[in-house]
Amino acid sequence: MKENFFYILFLSAILIGIFSLVVLFVDIIFDGYKYLTWDFLTNYASRKADKSGILAPLAGTLWLIVLTALFTIPIGVSTALYLEEFASENLFNKIIKINVSNLAGVPSIIYGLLGLAFFTYTLSLGKSLLAGALTMTLLVLPIVIIASQEAIRTVQPSLKDAAYALGATKWEVSKKVILPHSIGGIMSGIILAMSRAIGETAPILIISSIVFITMVPSGPLDRFTILPLQIYTWASFPNDDFRAIASTGIIVLLFILILMNSFAVYVRFKTQD
Numbered sequence: 368m369k370e371n372f373f374y375i376l377f378l379s380a381i382l383i384g385i386f387s388l389v390v391l392f393v394d395i396i397f398d399g400y401k402y403l404t405w406d407f408l409t410n411y412a413s414r415k416a417d418k419s420g421i422l423a424p425l426a427g428t429l430w431l432i433v434l435t436a437l438f439t440i441p442i443g444v445s446t447a448l449y450l451e452e453f454a455s456e457n458l459f460n461k462i463i464k465i466n467v468s469n470l471a472g473v474p475s476i477i478y479g480l481l482g483l484a485f486f487t488y489t490l491s492l493g494k495s496l497l498a499g500a501l502t503m504t505l506l507v508l509p510i511v512i513i514a515s516q517e518a519i520r521t522v523q524p525s526l527k528d529a530a531y532a533l534g535a536t537k538w539e540v541s542k543k544v545i546l547p548h549s550i551g552g553i554m555s556g557i558i559l560a561m562s563r564a565i566g567e568t569a570p571i572l573i574i575s576s577i578v579f580i581t582m583v584p585s586g587p588l589d590r591f592t593i594l595p596l597q598i599y600t601w602a603s604f605p606n607d608d609f610r611a612i613a614s615t616g617i618i619v620l621l622f623i624l625i626l627m628n629s630f631a632v633y634v635r636f637k638t639q640d
Contacts, residue, residue: 399614434500443511479570514556
């Protein structure tokens with residue numbers, strides 16, 4: 368009887384959450400669709416709502432995601448592969464695994480402060496795209512490592528044993544057996560990490576701290592702003608028109624996230640054939 372009660376309570380909470388998200392999504396679409404034009408995508412931010420656009424934050428977001436992926440993917444996947452296949456079971460490596468798991472739960476604002484102190488000032492990178500990308504790499508790297516470790520563990524031991532029996536080295540087994548058979552799970556973890564990076568505001572608010580920018584970044588050392596930061600700024604304005612274009616910005620951000628997750632689903636589907 369008690370189990371049925373908790374099951375009904377859990378199911379009710381899920382249904383309420385889904386209903387709330389649907390209502391919120393419909394409200395955003397209703398408020399923002401009228402501003403979703405080509406001019407909105409190609410204009411810079413303006414003090415007038417009807418002339419405002421997201422060109423600079425959209426470009427900054429794409430730049431940030433690309434740079435973060437370039438740093439995160441090779442480091443995260445290679446670290447996971449080392450911990451699962453090459454590292455010995457000693458105290459030092461156990462401490463590394465525990466700390467990787469703990470770092471995944473650190474608040475993002477802490478990474479923002481770390482990035483400001485180390486990348487912006489100590490390394491003299493300034494409030495640039497490179498400093499922001501390195502900060503976001505620290506934020507999402509534990510997610511990629513943990514997801515990649517879980518994906519590597521799903522590879523059947525018999526496949527590895529067969530490769531070793533044929534005379535393959537540990538590196539050859541990792542490259543030709545483990546990575547190809549775990550790429551679906553690894554890609555899911557990477558997209559999950561990039562989705563978190565694209566939606567984070569706190570670290571970039573500390574690193575960049577600008578929202579009104581009338582230039583598209585042309586290199587990693589340029590100043591920048593991102594979509595979540597611009598959306599937050601518009602939503603805080605008392606003018607209803609700015610709140611409406613904030614909804615439009617959310618629609619664009621959701622579209623990017625859907626594209627990223629669709630790519631992950633496609634890769635996972637193709638690798639499971």
